[in-house]
Amino acid sequence: MTAPYALLAAALVGLGLHGVLAHAEPLRRLLAFNLLGSGVFLVFGVVARRGAAAGLEADPVPQAIVITGLVVAFAATTLAVALLLRLHGGDPPQD
Amino acid sequence: MQAMPAGSLVVLAVMLPVAAATLAPLLGARGAQRAIVLGLLPASLAVAAAIAAAVLRTGAAIPVHVGGWAPPLGIAFGADGLSAAFLLTGAVVMGATAIFAGRTGLGAAAGTGRAPLAFWTLLPALWAGVNLAFVANDLFSVFIALELLTFGAIPLVCLDGSRETLAAALRYLMFALLGSVLWLLGVALLHGTYGVLDLVLLRGAVRPDAATILAAVLMTVGLLAKAAVFPLHLWLPAAHAGAPAAVSAVLSALVVKAAFFLLVRLWFGTLPALLTPALAGLLAALGAAAILVGGVMALRQARLKLLVAYSTVAQLGYLLLMWPLVLATGPEGAGAWLGGVLQAVSHALAKAAMFLAAGLIAAALGDDRVAALGPAGRAVPLSVLAFALAGLSLMGIPPSGGFTAKWLLLGAAIETGQWWWALVVVGGGLLTGGYLYRVLSSAIGGEGEATAAVPLAPQAVALGLAVLSVGLGMLPLYSFGLVQVGRPGMAP
Numbered sequence: 001m002t003a004p005y006a007l008l009a010a011a012l013v014g015l016g017l018h019g020v021l022a023h024a025e026p027l028r029r030l031l032a033f034n035l036l037g038s039g040v041f042l043v044f045g046v047v048a049r050r051g052a053a054a055g056l057e058a059d060p061v062p063q064a065i066v067i068t069g070l071v072v073a074f075a076a077t078t079l080a081v082a083l084l085l086r087l088h089g090g091d092p093p094q095d
Numbered sequence: 096m097q098a099m100p101a102g103s104l105v106v107l108a109v110m111l112p113v114a115a116a117t118l119a120p121l122l123g124a125r126g127a128q129r130a131i132v133l134g135l136l137p138a139s140l141a142v143a144a145a146i147a148a149a150v151l152r153t154g155a156a157i158p159v160h161v162g163g164w165a166p167p168l169g170i171a172f173g174a175d176g177l178s179a180a181f182l183l184t185g186a187v188v189m190g191a192t193a194i195f196a197g198r199t200g201l202g203a204a205a206g207t208g209r210a211p212l213a214f215w216t217l218l219p220a221l222w223a224g225v226n227l228a229f230v231a232n233d234l235f236s237v238f239i240a241l242e243l244l245t246f247g248a249i250p251l252v253c254l255d256g257s258r259e260t261l262a263a264a265l266r267y268l269m270f271a272l273l274g275s276v277l278w279l280l281g282v283a284l285l286h287g288t289y290g291v292l293d294l295v296l297l298r299g300a301v302r303p304d305a306a307t308i309l310a311a312v313l314m315t316v317g318l319l320a321k322a323a324v325f326p327l328h329l330w331l332p333a334a335h336a337g338a339p340a341a342v343s344a345v346l347s348a349l350v351v352k353a354a355f356f357l358l359v360r361l362w363f364g365t366l367p368a369l370l371t372p373a374l375a376g377l378l379a380a381l382g383a384a385a386i387l388v389g390g391v392m393a394l395r396q397a398r399l400k401l402l403v404a405y406s407t408v409a410q411l412g413y414l415l416l417m418w419p420l421v422l423a424t425g426p427e428g429a430g431a432w433l434g435g436v437l438q439a440v441s442h443a444l445a446k447a448a449m450f451l452a453a454g455l456i457a458a459a460l461g462d463d464r465v466a467a468l469g470p471a472g473r474a475v476p477l478s479v480l481a482f483a484l485a486g487l488s489l490m491g492i493p494p495s496g497g498f499t500a501k502w503l504l505l506g507a508a509i510e511t512g513q514w515w516w517a518l519v520v521v522g523g524g525l526l527t528g529g530y531l532y533r534v535l536s537s538a539i540g541g542e543g544e545a546t547a548a549v550p551l552a553p554q555a556v557a558l559g560l561a562v563l564s565v566g567l568g569m570l571p572l573y574s575f576g577l578v579q580v581g582r583p584g585m586a587p
Contacts, residue, residue, distance in 0.1 A: 013280065020273055026265055033272055040280045047287035062286060065235055069279060072242050076272050079249065083265045087258065 006046045012039030030080050037073040041066045101149040102159040105174045108142050108182055108226045111135055115219035120212065127215035132197050135219060136190040143186040147179040147577055156581040159230075166293035171232040173295075175581025177436060181229045181356055184440045187563065188348045188447045189222050195451050195556045196341035199458070210254045214342070221247035221345060228353040233292040234282045237357055241278060241321060245271040248350050251342045252334045263333035270320050270330040274354075277317030284310035294365045301368050311369055314361060315378075322354035324415060325385035328408045332392075335407060336400040340454020343400065347407045347450060348443040355414050355439060363421065375418035382415025383519040390526025394533070399453050399463040402530055403446070409523060410442045410489060416504055416516050423511035429579050430510075434503030436578045437567065441496025444564035445485035451557035452482040456538070461546040465533055469541020477554035479538050484561035486531040488568070491524045496567025 016039055019032020044062040051059030115135045119127035149157060156175035164170070174182070196214065224243030231237045249271070253264035286292055288307060289300045301307060316327075323331040331351070335343050362370050389409025396402040417435030455478040456471045457463035471479050488497035501520050508516040 020269070026269070029269055033269075033276065036276055040276055040283060043280065043283040043287070047283055050287065051290060059290075061292070062283070065238075065279075065282070065286075068235075068239075072275070075246065076268070079246070080265065080268055080272075083249075083253070083261055083268065086253075086256070087261045087265065 002046045002049050005042060005049075009039050009042035009046060012036070012042060015039075026080070026084055030077060030084070034073065034077060037069070041069055044069070101146070101153075101157045104142050104146050104149070105157055105159045105172050105230050106161065108139070108146065108174075108230060109172075109223055111138055111142065112219040112222035112226060116216055116223060119216040119219065124211035124215050127212070128193075128197050131193050131215060131219060135222075136186075136193055139186045139222070140183075140190060143179070143182040146174050147183055150174060150176055150179045150580050151577050154580055166233065166296055167291045170236060171293055171295070172230045172236070173232040174230050176577045176579055177356070177359070177581065178229045179580075180436060180440060180578050181352070182226060184443050185222065185225050185229070185349055188443055188560070189218070189225075189345065191556050191560050192341045192344050192447065192451070193218060195344075195553045196339075198550065198553045198556070199341075199455070210256075213250055214254060214339075217247045217251050218345070221251070221350065225349050225353045228357055232294050234285060234294070234297075235292050237360075238275065238279055238282060240353065241271075241275050241357075244321075244350055244353060245275060248346055251346070252338045254339055254342065257337075259333075260337040263330070263337045267330045267334040270323075270327065274317040274320035277313045277320075281310040281314035281317070284313070294360065298365050298367070301366060303369050307366075308369065311361075311366055315358065318354045318358045318361070319381070322351050322358065322411060323408060324381055324411060325388055325408065326381075328385065328389070328411075331408055332401055332404040335404040335450075336398065340450055340457075343404070343454070344447040344450040347404070348447040351407070351411060352439050352443055355411065359417075359435075362418070370418075370422060372419065372422060375422045378415045378418045379420075379516060382412040383516070385409060385412030385415070386519055386523035387526070390523055390530070393530040394526065396530075397464055397466070399457065399465055399468070399534065400450070402465060402534065403449050403453050406449075406489065406527070406530065407442075407446055409526065410438075410446065413438045413442075413501065413504065413520070413523065416508075416519065419513060420504060420507040420511060420516065423507075423513065429582065430503045431507035432582055433572070433575055433578055434500050434507060437496060437503065437575065438500035441488050441500055441564045441567050444560050444567070445488040445497065448481050448485040448557045448560035448564060449489075451553065451560070452478040452485070455549050455554055455557065456482070459545045459547055459549045460543075465537055467543070468534065468538040470543040470545045471538040472540060474545030475549050475554060477551070477558050478549070479535070481554070481557040481561040482538075483531075483535055484558070484565050486527070486535070488561070488564040490527040490531060491520075494568040495565040497564070499568045499572070 012035055016032050016036025020029050023029050044066045048058040048062035115131055122130055156173050159172040161170045224240050224247055227240035231240055249264050249268050252267055253260040284306050291297055320327040335347050386409050389405050393402050393405035414435055417431055420431035455475055459475045488495040491498045491501035505517050505520050
C-alpha cells in the first residue's frame with residue numbers, strides 16, 4: 001500500500017539530486033533542493049506508515065522528524081532567497 | 096546517583112552557548128560581547144575541563160539520558176574521551192576568538208550596522224552547534240547540530256555584505272544544504288530498517304544489507320561535503336578567506352572539524368561492521384588527493400588568506416588517512432587513532448592562530464597580497480611569529496603537536512605495511528613547507544611601511560594559540576590517555 005508513495009519519493013529524490021548537481025543557476029538549484037527535500041520527507045512518511053504499531057496509524061518518530069525537517073528546509077530556503085536578492089535583486093550589496 | 100552531576104555537565108556544554116545565543120539579541124552587541132567573554136568563556140572552559148576530568152577519572156564515557164528518558168524513546172547524549180578532547184579544543188579556540196574579536200572588532204567593512212550583533216549572536220550559536228555535534232548520540236540530534244552549524248556559519252561568512260562574500264556564502268549554503276539533506280535521507284533509511292536512531296543501539300543492530308549501505312554512502316557524502324573534503328572542497332577557500340579573521344578562525348578550526356568528528360563517530364562508533372579495507376582506502380585516497388591539491392593550490396595563491404584557506408583543505412586531508420591505519424592496526428593499535436585526533440586538535444589551534452595572525456597582518460599593512468608582506472616583520476612581529484609557529488605545527492616540525500600527529504600516522508603507515516600513505520604524509524609536509532616559506536620569506540626583512548598600528552593584545556591571543564599548538568608536541572604521549580577513553584574496539 002505504501003509502494004506507490006515510496007516510488008514517488010524515489011523519483012522526487014532523483015529529480016531533485018539531478019537538479020542540484022546539474023544546474024549552475026542558484027535559483028534552479030534552490031528549487032531542486034526543495035524537490036529533493038520533499039522526496040526525503042515522503043520517505044519519512046513511508047517509513048512512518050510501515051512502522052505503525054501499538055494501535056497507532058503510523059510511527060510518530062519519523063513524523064516528528066519531518067516537522068523539524070520542514071522548518072529547517074523553509075528557513076534554509078528563505079536564507080538562500082535573501083542571499084540571492086542581495087546579490088541580484090533591487091537592494092544592492094554594500095561594495 | 097554519582098553519574099548525575101557529570102551528566103548534567105554534558106547537557107550544560109550545549110545549553111550554555113544556546114542560552115548565550117538566545118540572550119544576545121536582548122543584550123545588544125556590547126552586552127552580548129561582555130556576557131560571552133566574561134561569562135560564557137570561563138563557564139564553558141570549566142565545564143569542558145570538568146567533563147574531561149570525569150572521563151579520565153572513571154575511564155569510561157559519560158552517558159546522559161536527556162530528561163531521564165532512555166533510548167529508543169528518549170534522546171541520549173554522551174561524552175567519551177574523544178568528545179572531551181574536542182569540547183576542550185572548542186572552548187579554547189572559541190574563547191580565544193571571542194577575546195580577539197572583542198579587542199579588534201570585525202574590520203572596517205563588517206564592524207558597522209547590525210553586523211556586530213549578528214556576530215555576537217551567531218558565535219555562541221556556532222559554539223552550541225559544535226558542542227552538540229561532539230556529544231550527540233543519536234542520528235537526529237546530529238542533524239540538528241549540522242543545521243545549527245549551517246545557519247550559524249553562513250551569515251557570518253557574508254558579514255561585510257560585499258558581493259564577493261555573498262556569493263561565497265551562497266555557494267557554501269548550497270553545499271551545506273546538500274550535505275544535510277543527504278544525511279537526513281540516510282537517517283530515514285536507517286530508521287526504516289532498524290526502527291532506532293540511537294547510535295549505540297544501531298551499532299548492535301546493523302547488518303550489511305542494501306539499505307544500510309546506501310544510507311552509509313549518503314551520510315558519508317553529506318559529511319564529506321560539510322567537512323570540505325576533496326573533491327567537495329570547492330566552497331571552502333572563498334568562504335573561509337572572505338570572512339572576517341575571527342570568523343575564518345572558527346570556521347576553519349572547528350566547524351569543518353565537527354563534520355570530521357561525526358564521520359569518525361559514524362564509521363568507527365556505529366558502522367564498523369560495514370567498514371571494509373577497500374572503503375577505508377577510498378576515504379584515505381580522497382584525503383591524499385586533498386593534501387596534494389590543497390598544498391599545490393596554496394603554493395599558487397597570491398593572497399594570504401586564500402593561501403591559509405587552501406592550507407585548511409590540505410590539512411583536513413590528513414584526518415582521512417586515519418581510516419585504513421586504524422582499521423589495519425586493529426583493537427590494540429592506539430597510535431593511528433591518537434594521530435588522527437591530535438592532527439585535528441593541533442590543526443584547530445594552529446589554523447585559528449594563523450587566520451587571526453593573517454587578519455592582523457592585513458590590518459597593519461592594508462594589503463594581504465603575499466608579495467606585499469614586506470613591512471610585516473617590523474610592524475607586527477608578534478603576529479608574524481604566531482604565523483611561523485603555527486606553520487611549524489602544520490608542517491610537522493618537531494617539537495609540535497602537528498609533528499606528533501604526523502609522526503604517529505607515519506609510524507602506523509609503516510608498521511602496517513601501507514608505506515604509500517607515509518609518502519603522502521612526507522610529501523604534504525614538503526608542500527606545507529613550500530607555501531609557508533613563501534609567506535615568511537616575504538614577511539621578514541622586506542621593504543615598505545605599515546599603514547596602521549595594531550594593538551598588542553590581539554597579537555598575544557594569536558601567539559597564545561600558536562604556542563599551545565606547538566606545546567602539544569612537548570607533552571609525553573601517555574598524557575593523551577583521555578583520547579583513548581571509549582575508543583571503539585577498546586575493552587571497556
